[in-house]
Amino acid sequence: MPGGNGVAPQLSDGAGTDQTPDGGWRRVHPASPFVRGWVALAAMGFFFGRDTFERLLQGAPLVDERLAGRAPWLLLGGGAVLLLTVLGYILSWYFTRYQVAQGYVRVNTGFLFKQQRQARLDRVQAIDVVQPLLARIFGLAELRFEVADAGESAVRLAYLRMEEARQLRATILARAAGVAPDPERPGAAAAEAPEQAVLTVPPSRLAGSLVLSEQSVGVVLGAVASVVLSAVTENRGFYLYLIPAALGLVAAYWSMFSKGYNFTAAVSPDGIRLRYGLLDTRAQTLPPGRxxxxxxxxxPLWRIFGWYxxxxxxxxxGAAGNSGEGSARTTLLPVGTVADxxxxxxxxxxxxxxxxxxxxxxxxxxxxxxxxxxxxxxxxxxxxxxxxxxxxxxxxxxxxxxxxxxxxxxxxxxxxxxxxxxxxxxxxxxxxxxxxxxxxxxxxxxxxxxxxxxxxxxxxxxxxxxxxxxxxxxxxxxxxxxxxxxQRSEHWLAQARPAPKQQEGPQHG
CATH class of the missing domain: 2.30.29.30 (Pleckstrin-homology domain (PH domain)/Phosphotyrosine-binding domain (PTB))
Incomplete structure (x- = not known):
């Protein structure tokens, strides 16, 4: 399988020395800095091209006559800024390398201020495969490794080809589980563990749970209070308070629906696998022991349908799981029945x-x-x-x-x-x-x-x-x-177990 630099990924066995060139260090995909920094490029394009675009629509000259003499210098300055930005992206990619060897995953970044981050494989708590919308368009994915009590992702690999990211995750999970590599092929990547689907949350149920959520109750009570106060005081200004509340509610609903869309859960030998997301997708692997x-x-309103x-x-x-993006990562089931x-x-x-x-x-x-x-x-x-x-x-x-x-x-x-x-x-x-x-x-x-x-x-x-x-x-x-x-070993895997049937509860022993 080709990687970001056209070379199949080679990983050491965690105990010996990697036999690949450059000690097993590899680079992320060349498009990675542009996927991460597209906002800066878009902002530059807006800043330098807004006036020109408006003049083009109005049929006016593309360059203001008052600035005609300085136009070459403005273009030269804009080109220099763009060139420096692109050069910075290229250097960022060139000096970003990663390695999985001697029981560690390591990431080196920076060309002026260098930084190396590493995580022990046997201390990795969870691995996520994240695909923002732009990364999905290019077929790229980010790997995030969580280690004990880091509070945030200790190591991030952004971005790899999707297939390479999945295979690297499978290999790291195998090493974290203590699975010994094939002695005849010590550098070979591990096969992805099989999985068995457990449940899927229908989009209609997810949308219904948002409508019957606590936020909806608050907005309805606020609307009733505004109507009553407006009627009593004859002041229509109370209705204005509903506008920001409604906008905030719509934004919150969209965020929760987008994050929980197509939520699926499966069980595999290396843990519980969760997949969800509408625009930005995420695939989590949670070992039950962690x-x-x-x-x-x-x-209260969820009792009508028996949802939990x-x-x-x-x-x-860490504490990052309390709000924002972290709340989605700590949700094991956004909405489900008793059987779920x-x-x-x-x-x-x-x-x-x-x-x-x-x-x-x-x-x-x-x-x-x-x-x-x-x-x-x-x-x-x-x-x-x-x-x-x-x-x-x-x-x-x-x-x-x-x-x-x-x-x-x-x-x-x-x-x-x-x-x-x-x-x-x-x-x-x-x-x-x-x-x-x-x-x-x-x-x-x-x-x-x-x-x-x-x-x-x-x-x-x-x-x-x-x-x-x-x-x-x-x-x-x-x-x-x-x-x-x-308590058993801190390794993720001991042996595979079959997933229970959805209608059954936890089984004894």
Whole structure:
């Protein structure tokens, strides 16, 4: 397969020395700097050509008579700026090289101020293949490598041919998984691991979820308030506040629809594969072992169709996963049914640690404790909720807020109207804290907080009984220590497992 410089990619085995020329260093595609910097070229064209274009449309002379004497100098100056810009792009491409060898992926950039970035293959948390619209036109793609707690992409390769990017990703995933190369062909690229489709989100469902989202509720309430205030005060100016709100809502809807369009999930030996995007497309590979916490949410209006959203904390994404582009990267399922949620849960948590996972997780999604303490745990799949004595602190949510623990994970549910279920594998619990304010002491309840890597999920058990909270604190500490001792290697792959059927929940063992 030809690469960006017309040479098939050759990679070292991670232990020896690369036998390719120049130590295995290769350059990205020659069009890369132009794909990255097209905005600057467009801005220059607009600045220098705007007046000329307007005169051409008006039928006037192309050059103003007052500037006719200086036209050659203006053209010379513009040409020099353009030449320097193109030369800078060429030098940027020439001095940008990458290498995968001795267990590292390295990227060198810069011709005046040089920089080398590298990431250990066994510490790579996730690899994304990103295609902005212009890169898609040229058949190029960017590889982004996430490493532990980097907060942003530690290493970026922009741009490679799409096929080369996919093959390089497959090779790096194989090296990160500890798969030894063929001794007879130590420099050969690894084959891409097979995958099995799990689910696809229809565009109609995605559009419907946006219409029934929290933002829509806010805009409707704002519109009603504007109408009422305009009628009461006879001031039509309140309607003007709806214009920026409507424009912002349309922009937000388009952004979310474009990012979530054609969302598909598949399972492969090297992790969970997610693909999505309308104009800019992205292909993510998430190893389940790198997912630190998971949250399933359901806004009130989504109950009409039984829809849910799933988000995750991934080691390496850091706080960047809380907003903007990062929110799409930490979305495991933008909108799906209960069957979709259980299918994705089975990928993240192959061993749910309970003989009846569908009942337990369904209770976490939709369960509500009995009003009396009698038979509460049996009727609610083992969830322990806020004691009745504290119902004044959460009159609507005290029967909903609760927790249960399986052999492999802690489940925390909350919210009567906005439902949430947080799942934290025991081995991913980094630390635990008990918090109690003045009112909580009066009603003998306590909050328990679990600390994981940064991200959109903040595991917190609210208003647990004091005795139950203390018992959970001790038990979860023991579970976390035991689970970390039994944790497998940091390598992504151990052995391939088949994807579960969509209608089934997580399977035991």
């Amino acid at each position: 997912i630190q916490a998971l949250r399933v949410s359901q806004p 959203r799933m988000q995750v904390n991934v080691a390496g994404y 949620v259980l299918s994705m849960l089975s990928l993240v948590l192959p061993d749910p640690g309970t003989p009846d996972p569908v009942r337990v997780f369904t209770a976490g999604l939709t369960g509500l404790a009995d009003r009396t303490r009698a038979a509460r745990r049996d009727a609610d799949a083992g969830f322990i909720t806020t004691p009745r004595r504290a119902r004044l602190l959460a009159p609507l949510g005290w029967r909903r807020n609760g927790f249960t623990a399986t052999d492999t994970a802690l489940l925390i549910r909350s919210g009567r109207w906005w439902r949430h279920l947080v799942v934290v594998p025991h081995q991913r619990t980094q630390s635990i804290a008990l918090e109690q304010g003045p009112l909580a002491r009066r009603f003998r309840v306590v909050d328990l907080v679990l600390h994981t890597t940064a991200g959109p999920v903040s595991p917190r058990l609210v208003q647990a009984g004091l005795d139950e909270g203390r018992a959970l604190f001790e038990a979860q500490s023991v579970r976390a220590r035991a689970a970390r001792k039994l």
